Amino acid sequence: MSSDRRRGVVTAAAAALCLTVAAGCSSGSGGAQGSTTADLSGPAPTGVTLTLWHNTADGKALLNLYKAYEKASGNKIEFFDVPADSFENTVQAKWATGARPDVLEYHGVSSAIRTLNGANTLVDLSSMPFVAKEGALAKVSGNLDGKTYAVTLGFPQVFGVYYNKTVFTKAGVKPPQTFADLKTVCQTLKTQAPGVAPIFEAGGSGWPPQILPGNYMASANENDAYAQSVVEGKAKVNDPGGPFVAALTAYDDLRKSGCFNSDANTAKYEDSLKAVYEGRAAMVAQHSDNVATFNTNAGGDTKKVDETIGFAGVSGGGSKAWFAPSPLGTYYVPRNQDTTKQRAALDFVNWISTTGYPDYVKQSQALPTMSGVTAPELQGLTLEIGKAYESSTLGIGSNIPGFNAFGSLAAQLLAGQLTPQEAADKVQLSVQQAIAAGK
Template sequence: MKTTLQALVLICAAALTATACSDPTAGGGADTAPAAKVDPTAKLDGVKLTMWTAQNTVNAPRQVIDAFEKATGAEVDTQAIPDLYEQNVPTKLASGDKPDLMFWQPSLSTLPFIQPQQNLLPLDGEPWTEKLGDTEKTLGVIDGTRYAAIVTSPAMLGVYYNKDVFRKAGITEAEFPKSYDELLALGHKIKDTTDAAAFYEAGGDKWPMQWQMQVQLTDLDKQWWADLNKNKEAWTDPVVVEAVTTYKEKLLDAGLAQKNYRTGTFTGSADALWNGEAGMVLNVTSFQSQLQAKYSTEEINKKLGWFPVSNSTADGMYSPDQTNGVVAFRTGDEKRQNAARQFLAFWLDTDYEAYIKAMKIPSVQPGVPSPEGLPDTSKAQIKALPTANGVFQAKAIVAPDTHLYLAEMIYGKKTPKQVAQAIQDQFAQVAKAQGAPGF
């Protein structure tokens, strides 16, 4: 979500091979015949696997790696790729460097940048695939072929709120919004009855600004997104322009954000909400992760709550990120390739319950209960996931850097119409570089 796509365009256009950024919806290149079943705990003495991670997720697979090495005798070496991860990984792949395993965002917009048809092992038919929840089953799949194992639940987008601020404003659960308009009305109630800002917006870090716009696009149907991906619809659609305009005029210009929203930060949003300086923050699960790193479950339950919202319903939104998916590469070494598949089978079969308990995260498998002790905000997100709408990263073949153009808007450099046009221009540029039909 923080990636600059122009850099990826250059990688696709110049650095990779001629087929590197081919149509993400086209088949070919991958042998999708079912692979032989693997025993998750079979001995692998002397086998060494390499796993690439982002700098902030280098310790995420530690529990499962330790358990796998102990059970099999294999060695799994993690290598942290410098930020920006989504930019530097394709560059390393273009140079000929290739791991056995890698964290990667399993979305329609990001998975194609690593050439799944040419580079990755297909994972259809693996025993863990049918254990995934309905939403998780839709991730990591390109043209009907699964290329990513889903090891964590996609981030949930919704509203974190300060319970004390809501009490001061006289807001009860019965008033939780069932539409974006009702969410803004809630904001006005906070603004009019308390000293807190209704929302905290992080214009300094930019990327969180996209969420206010995204929530308003949830009424666009599957056909609209399908047509967008074929260049039959565009981001300049009046619905998109209206969403940007509403964010500017009815939230920012209306004084519903904190005074320093142009320079606000992601970490600042957590502090402001915790201290009651803001009543609400619209953000994804990484917002909660920073709170859990500082406060106990009991403290979070006492101080904060969470509810889902979309444009015209009370549904949440899910947002895939690079911690959700793990891919296995075609290395040409059959022994290592089978070991990589065995590692994934061990992760999602043998060790999965121990892994999520150690990580204190929700389960992606309905048959495996989430660990006890999760904050109520996390439990609310688990409950909302089955009916959640996907963010545009999960629906569009390219995820434009909307936050960069919104940042220009808050400094008066772009109008809402110009923001929409910039989004469309970048979307078409990257889609063309990928060789997507219609562009």
């Protein structure tokens, strides 16, 4: 599996937010062990071996960061490779047995922290220097009930619509801002570019069909208000007049209008980006990590990618993208009875977010998540996505327990096997069960 494909699998998890909340997930957490809050007083330990559960989709910049920490600290990192294909299941299964790493790389959304019973198993990092530098992101990524449990190095995954500029120009259409625009652009393309699929959908990979409904919801979840109303029981995702059913209905309308590729139910994620780059499809709803894949399709010619591909935030109510904290480069410190190891783990978090961070940003060629660090010279498409992030909203499923059910259900909606209301009913049942299990 290529590195881009592995990243796709993991970021699919972010899109799907496949964070199953089950009673068994907390069975191994037991009572609190080690210090509950971060304490950086005293000299940092050296000569310590730290176990890191890390995702196999970690890119070169992260792998180099680990090596740089070892060299700077005199400590050693022992890796447990968590397969990208079974990221959540592997972590949750090991966690449920009571197994703990010294450092955990995992999802930053609060539903993930609840799955790990984080309030009782993780060190509260709120007092560490990186929190102030992360600013608003620290209140979202790795945050539960106002406490920050994780440092987030990786720039959030921003979800929107990539489009082929050449196809759009020839057809005389402008980048869409709303779902109404999507449908209008679709109809025009069917007339002006009959050999081009208006929107490439990849139902064969399972997870991509949930992205477009997520796009629709971006304008309905400002400040995570709608998601919180669902968690608090003030709203249900299957309310017939609610925004979630409206999102599924709008998506189903695109399907019925023939806006997707003819093989939408079987096409794969890997094919979607290449099809848009080559102009065989005009648009695809995907996440920001795919800039690297477009660059690969262009043979590394980033200028060509910038000339060919654009990015637009598209929602039900205006030009707005949605985001999810990246699981790659997000780190927690589990509570540890071995106080030396816990102190060394905290030193790891502090070093990678301070001394080691500028070089990581430079190597990763990404926008920084922390203030005080100058962004490297970046290609236009990345900057375009960064601008969309500034006004984006948190994905609806990020903080709703049990929303993982939406993954397979979205594919069934694409196949016409479920109506929007039926799909919403099934998601609501999953949410209810997850909330009940977490009490």
